[in-house]
Amino acid sequence: MPSAGVATSSTNGPETSRRDELLAIAAGLFAERGFKNTTVRDIADAAGILSGSLYHHFDSKESMVDELLDTFQTELWRSYDAIEASDASPRTKLEAVVRASFEAIGEHHSEVAIFQSDALYLATFERFSYLIERNRKFRELWTGLLEAGVASGELRADLDVALVYRFLRDTVWVAVRWYRPGGSLTPADVADQYLTILLEGIAKGSPHA
Amino acid sequence: MPSAGVATSSTNGPETSRRDELLAIAAGLFAERGFKNTTVRDIADAAGILSGSLYHHFDSKESMVDELLDTFQTELWRSYDAIEASDASPRTKLEAVVRASFEAIGEHHSEVAIFQSDALYLATFERFSYLIERNRKFRELWTGLLEAGVASGELRADLDVALVYRFLRDTVWVAVRWYRPGGSLTPADVADQYLTILLEGIAKGSPHA
């Protein structure tokens, strides 16, 4: 149970515990150079302690990523579920889901980066089988919205939904590779531009058809 | 000189040398699990020999990727240069460049995958500094075509070219993650669909403007 979240003492110090600090440091390194290519000594060095001392706070290197990814996924799906449950049109829901995803890139940059580059590798371990499950739910949500949009007439009917899904998914998440939080572009700015490019391509009534 | 390509004997046997076989095996493994996460023993096992025997054919593990990436880049730029030198319109050139890139995904799947996931890491070594140079040339080619397209009136003027470039670049190359050569979709099929989605978004005369 890596993501129980009740590990630290109840009278918790200065706002963020040492444990959370270490987790944030690990997240940054995992995101930068990948999970396997980050050693526990790298993390310890960055934190100013010895590698063995990490094991006072965490069971293993694996449990660190586990906690990072699980927490992130849970929060992301709180957004997705709320959007899905709303009574907006498919196209509006699709836009909201894209915006929520760019928000996630802004607020959980490291976690998204880790998920993008290491999820496939991690999913080969039983412990991370929930990643496969989440991925399936994700695909169902997005393709469902695309199909509903086609059915409602908001989106073009001459589309290969499976291919558009991959196109859409990749463009959104791959942005984590170049997007830097704190720069001049907010996640909302990027989402606006992306949606403009995307929707004026897949929205119905194109002048080229 | 990793990519000299005149290493094997002149009276060459059965069409592909043992060396080329081993290189192809290594390429597949690098693409699948990353360069650093592939051990020389993995490669040797897949080839049915011992790890030490690899060093009869290659200097080092590094020189294997080096040869793979350098060969691939050289071939890719033969296509790009021909397109750039033609007298087609910017938009037509852009389409050709996208198609050539999808062809590369089809014909050099492993190499593209390696480039996508390991170029950033490899570029930290002096030996692979040519990757940075190629990347710069690539950005100049693509953004140049976008700007020329805007200037010629073929592409919408209300675009952030730098952002569209990243959008375009990422969608094309990230396809290597899911595209499988030999499936029902040819690279040309995928290119057609991608260009349709993309251009009817960024082409001038959108009904939503």
Add this chain to the structure above:
DNA sequence: CTGGATACCAAGCAAGTGCTTGGTAGGCTA
């Protein structure tokens, strides 16, 4: 002032890493 919790250090182990070394079997050529 005692007892327990927190946060760390110092040292090291077993497994795995890229690569080297010295050698062998078989084929081709002169």
Add this chain to the structure above:
DNA sequence: TAGCCTACCAAGCACTTGCTTGGTATCCAG
């Protein structure tokens, strides 16, 4: 049949990996 070349094996070296163990300093509650 001698000499060389290609392709490989068997063993192991120096180093790095994730993780363990036994211990110490500091704090706060009773």
